[in-house]
Amino acid sequence: MSDKPYRPILILLTANWLTMTGSALVVFAGVVLLFLIPVHMSGHVTNPYSGLLAFLIIPALLLLGLLIIPVGLIVARRSGVAVMAGVVDRKAAWRKAVLFFGVMTAINVLVGGQLSYRAVEHMDTQQFCGQTCHAMTPQFVSHARPPHLRVACVSCHVSPGAAGYLKAKTAGTRRLMGAIFDKFERPIDYIPGQEGSASSAETCEVCHARETILGPRFRVLTKFADDETNTRTETALMMRVGGGATGGIHGAHLAPGITVRYSATDNKRQTLPRVEYTNAKAGISRTFLAAGSTDASTKGLPTFVMQCADCHNRVAHSFELPDRAVDRVLASGEIAPSLPFAKKIAVEILQAKYADADDAGRKIPVVFEAFYRQKYPQVLAARQPEITRAGAALLAIYRQNVFPELKVRWGTYPTNLGHMTSPGCFRCHDGDHATPDGKTASQDCETCHRTLAVDEKDPAVLKDLGIGTAMK
Ligand code: HEC
Ligand code: HEC
Ligand code: HEC
Ligand code: HEC
Ligand code: HEC
Incomplete structure (x- = not known):
C-alpha cells in the first residue's frame, strides 16, 4: 500500500450526512435541468413562469448543493472521519458510494423527471x-x-x-x-x-393571416334608453375593414410595405403625440405630430410599431362599461326590457361603490328588487322570478368586470376599437395630428364606416335587410 491517501471524489462525497445532502441536491438539480432545458429549447414550453423553475429555483438548489459539499468536507476533516484520511476499507467505501449515487440517480430520473415534466406542462395551461x-x-x-x-x-x-x-x-x-x-x-x-x-x-x-381581405363588415349596436319603457334603438354601421392591398381599416395600417410607428406618453398608450407613416411601395413617408408637440418634445418616448393588439387590445379580455353591459343583457332578455326603468336602475346599481366582491354580492340583487318593491309593487308581485333572474344577471355583469381587490373597475382597461367610450381610433384620427404641411389622419365620418343608422327605432335599413329587431 502506498503512502498516498486513497480519496476518490465519489467516496469523499459520502463522507458524512452534509456532503451527502449536498450531493443529493446537485444530482436532483442536475437531473431536473437535464429534463427542463431540452423541453424549453425545443420551444415547446412557452410559458414564462416555467422559466422560474428552470432558471431560478433549480439553479439555486444546484448552487446550494455545491456550497454544502465543501462545508461538509471541512466538518468531516475536523471531526476526523476516516474517509478524509484516506485510510478506509476500499470495498466498503465504494459499495456505500455506488449505492448512494445509484439510488439517488434512479429516484431522481423516475420521480424528478416526471414531476418536472408535469410541472412544466401545468404551467402552460390557462x-x-x-x-x-x-x-x-x-x-x-x-x-x-x-x-x-x-x-x-x-x-x-x-x-x-x-x-x-x-x-x-x-x-x-x-x-x-x-x-x-x-x-x-x-x-x-x-x-x-x-x-x-x-x-x-x-x-x-x-x-389570422395579415393578408386576409375581410371586406366590409356589418355591425348593429342595440341600445336602451333610461326611460320607463327602456326604449330600444339600433345603430347600424358598415365597417370598411378591407385588408391587404384593398385598403380599408386593415389595409391602411397593415398592407405590405406600410408601417405605422407611434410614440406614447403613458403605459396604456392612450396619448400618442407622434405618428410616423411609411408606405415603402408608394415611396411615402409622413410624420404626424399632435398639436403642441414637436420633434424635440417627443424625442426619447417609447416607440411601437402598430400591430393587431393596438386596435384589438381587448380581444380576449373585453371588459365592459355598465351602460353597454346592461344593453347586452336587455337585448338577450336576461333582464326583461319590459321591466319599468330596468336600464336606468341597473346602470345606477352597477355604478355604486362596493367595498369588495362579497359586499356587491349581498347588495346588488337586493337593491334591484327593492326598487320594484318600493315603486312597482304590483310588478314585483306578478313577476318575482323575472326580477330575481335580472338581479342575478346584474351581479354576473359586476363579477365579470369589477375586481375591487385588484383595482380593476369600470373603465380600467379602455378599448381602442372605436371612439365612443375611449379615444381609440381618435388617438390619432382626431384631426389634431398633422404633418408639417397640414395633412391630418382623416377624421371624416365616412372614412372608417358608413353610418347607416344612429340610435333609430326600427331603422329602415334593418327592415330592408330582413334583420328585424326580433330576429337574431
Ligand atoms: C390559436 C388561434 C388564434 C389566435 C392565436 C388568435 N385568434 Fe383570433 N380567432 C381565432 C378563432 C378560431 C376565431 C373565431 C373565428 C370564427 O368563429 O369565425 C377568432 C376570432 C377573432 C376575432 C373576431 C372576434 C369576434 O368577436 O367575433 C378577432 C377580431 C380576432 N380573432 C383577433 C385576434 C387577435 C387580435 C389576436 C392576437 C392578439 C388573435 N385573434 C389571436 C383564433 C385565434
Ligand atoms: C387600425 C386598427 C386595426 C388594426 C391594426 C387591426 N384591426 Fe382588425 N379590425 C379593426 C376594426 C375597426 C374592425 C371592425 C370591427 C368591428 O366593427 O367590430 C376589425 C375587424 C377585424 C376582424 C373581423 C371581426 C368580425 O367580427 O368579423 C378580424 C378577424 C380582425 N379584425 C383581426 C385583426 C388582426 C388579426 C389584425 C392584425 C393582423 C388586425 N385585425 C389589425 C381594426 C383594426
Ligand atoms: C386571443 C389572444 C389572447 C389570449 C388567448 C389571452 N390574452 Fe391576455 N391579452 C391579450 C391582449 C391583446 C392584451 C392587451 C394588450 C395591450 O394592452 O395592448 C392582453 C392583456 C393581458 C393582461 C394585461 C392586463 C390587461 O387586461 O390588459 C394580462 C394579465 C393577460 N392578458 C393575461 C392573460 C391570461 C391569464 C390569459 C389566459 C387565461 C390570456 N391573457 C389569454 C390577448 C390575449
Ligand atoms: C397610431 C395612430 C393611429 C391609430 C390609433 C389609428 N390610425 Fe388609422 N391611420 C393612421 C395613419 C397615420 C393613417 C394614414 C394617414 C395617411 O394617409 O397619411 C391612417 C389611415 C387610416 C385609414 C385610411 C384613411 C384614408 O384616408 O384612406 C383608415 C380607414 C383608418 N386609418 C382607420 C382607423 C381605425 C378604424 C382606427 C381605430 C380602430 C385607426 N385607424 C386607428 C394612424 C392611426
Ligand atoms: C378612424 C376611424 C373612424 C372615424 C374617422 C370615425 N369612426 Fe365612428 N367608429 C369607428 C369604429 C372602429 C367604431 C366601433 C365599431 C364597433 O363598435 O364595432 C365606431 C363607432 C361609431 C358609432 C357607434 C358607436 C356606439 O357605440 O354607439 C357611431 C355612432 C360613430 N362611430 C359615429 C361616427 C361619427 C359621427 C364620426 C365622425 C365624427 C365617426 N364615427 C368617425 C371608427 C371611426
Missing part, C-alpha cells in the same frame, strides 16, 4: 396562468368568453421559438416574483413589445 396567479383573475374571467376561450394564454402572450424565449423567461420570472412578494402593480398593466411579450406576427397572425 388554469396556471389565470388561477394560480390571483393577480390575473380579471383576465382569466374575461378570457372565458367566445371566441378565444379555447385559445391558450401563451398563444397570444409568448412568442414561440428561441427568440422570444429568454426575454419571456426573465419577464415572466420578474412578474411571478412580484406576485409571490405581493409587489405587482394594481391593476396589472401589460405592455406588449416590452416585458418580453409577443408581436402579433408570432401570435395573432399564426391563426
Whole structure:
C-alpha cells in the first residue's frame, strides 16, 4: 500500500450526512435541468413562469448543493472521519458510494423527471396562468368568453421559438416574483413589445393571416334608453375593414410595405403625440405630430410599431362599461326590457361603490328588487322570478368586470376599437395630428364606416335587410 491517501471524489462525497445532502441536491438539480432545458429549447414550453423553475429555483438548489459539499468536507476533516484520511476499507467505501449515487440517480430520473415534466406542462395551461396567479383573475374571467376561450394564454402572450424565449423567461420570472412578494402593480398593466411579450406576427397572425381581405363588415349596436319603457334603438354601421392591398381599416395600417410607428406618453398608450407613416411601395413617408408637440418634445418616448393588439387590445379580455353591459343583457332578455326603468336602475346599481366582491354580492340583487318593491309593487308581485333572474344577471355583469381587490373597475382597461367610450381610433384620427404641411389622419365620418343608422327605432335599413329587431 502506498503512502498516498486513497480519496476518490465519489467516496469523499459520502463522507458524512452534509456532503451527502449536498450531493443529493446537485444530482436532483442536475437531473431536473437535464429534463427542463431540452423541453424549453425545443420551444415547446412557452410559458414564462416555467422559466422560474428552470432558471431560478433549480439553479439555486444546484448552487446550494455545491456550497454544502465543501462545508461538509471541512466538518468531516475536523471531526476526523476516516474517509478524509484516506485510510478506509476500499470495498466498503465504494459499495456505500455506488449505492448512494445509484439510488439517488434512479429516484431522481423516475420521480424528478416526471414531476418536472408535469410541472412544466401545468404551467402552460390557462388554469396556471389565470388561477394560480390571483393577480390575473380579471383576465382569466374575461378570457372565458367566445371566441378565444379555447385559445391558450401563451398563444397570444409568448412568442414561440428561441427568440422570444429568454426575454419571456426573465419577464415572466420578474412578474411571478412580484406576485409571490405581493409587489405587482394594481391593476396589472401589460405592455406588449416590452416585458418580453409577443408581436402579433408570432401570435395573432399564426391563426389570422395579415393578408386576409375581410371586406366590409356589418355591425348593429342595440341600445336602451333610461326611460320607463327602456326604449330600444339600433345603430347600424358598415365597417370598411378591407385588408391587404384593398385598403380599408386593415389595409391602411397593415398592407405590405406600410408601417405605422407611434410614440406614447403613458403605459396604456392612450396619448400618442407622434405618428410616423411609411408606405415603402408608394415611396411615402409622413410624420404626424399632435398639436403642441414637436420633434424635440417627443424625442426619447417609447416607440411601437402598430400591430393587431393596438386596435384589438381587448380581444380576449373585453371588459365592459355598465351602460353597454346592461344593453347586452336587455337585448338577450336576461333582464326583461319590459321591466319599468330596468336600464336606468341597473346602470345606477352597477355604478355604486362596493367595498369588495362579497359586499356587491349581498347588495346588488337586493337593491334591484327593492326598487320594484318600493315603486312597482304590483310588478314585483306578478313577476318575482323575472326580477330575481335580472338581479342575478346584474351581479354576473359586476363579477365579470369589477375586481375591487385588484383595482380593476369600470373603465380600467379602455378599448381602442372605436371612439365612443375611449379615444381609440381618435388617438390619432382626431384631426389634431398633422404633418408639417397640414395633412391630418382623416377624421371624416365616412372614412372608417358608413353610418347607416344612429340610435333609430326600427331603422329602415334593418327592415330592408330582413334583420328585424326580433330576429337574431
Ligand atoms: C386571443 C389572444 C389572447 C389570449 C388567448 C389571452 N390574452 Fe391576455 N391579452 C391579450 C391582449 C391583446 C392584451 C392587451 C394588450 C395591450 O394592452 O395592448 C392582453 C392583456 C393581458 C393582461 C394585461 C392586463 C390587461 O387586461 O390588459 C394580462 C394579465 C393577460 N392578458 C393575461 C392573460 C391570461 C391569464 C390569459 C389566459 C387565461 C390570456 N391573457 C389569454 C390577448 C390575449
Ligand atoms: C390559436 C388561434 C388564434 C389566435 C392565436 C388568435 N385568434 Fe383570433 N380567432 C381565432 C378563432 C378560431 C376565431 C373565431 C373565428 C370564427 O368563429 O369565425 C377568432 C376570432 C377573432 C376575432 C373576431 C372576434 C369576434 O368577436 O367575433 C378577432 C377580431 C380576432 N380573432 C383577433 C385576434 C387577435 C387580435 C389576436 C392576437 C392578439 C388573435 N385573434 C389571436 C383564433 C385565434
Ligand atoms: C387600425 C386598427 C386595426 C388594426 C391594426 C387591426 N384591426 Fe382588425 N379590425 C379593426 C376594426 C375597426 C374592425 C371592425 C370591427 C368591428 O366593427 O367590430 C376589425 C375587424 C377585424 C376582424 C373581423 C371581426 C368580425 O367580427 O368579423 C378580424 C378577424 C380582425 N379584425 C383581426 C385583426 C388582426 C388579426 C389584425 C392584425 C393582423 C388586425 N385585425 C389589425 C381594426 C383594426
Ligand atoms: C397610431 C395612430 C393611429 C391609430 C390609433 C389609428 N390610425 Fe388609422 N391611420 C393612421 C395613419 C397615420 C393613417 C394614414 C394617414 C395617411 O394617409 O397619411 C391612417 C389611415 C387610416 C385609414 C385610411 C384613411 C384614408 O384616408 O384612406 C383608415 C380607414 C383608418 N386609418 C382607420 C382607423 C381605425 C378604424 C382606427 C381605430 C380602430 C385607426 N385607424 C386607428 C394612424 C392611426
Ligand atoms: C378612424 C376611424 C373612424 C372615424 C374617422 C370615425 N369612426 Fe365612428 N367608429 C369607428 C369604429 C372602429 C367604431 C366601433 C365599431 C364597433 O363598435 O364595432 C365606431 C363607432 C361609431 C358609432 C357607434 C358607436 C356606439 O357605440 O354607439 C357611431 C355612432 C360613430 N362611430 C359615429 C361616427 C361619427 C359621427 C364620426 C365622425 C365624427 C365617426 N364615427 C368617425 C371608427 C371611426
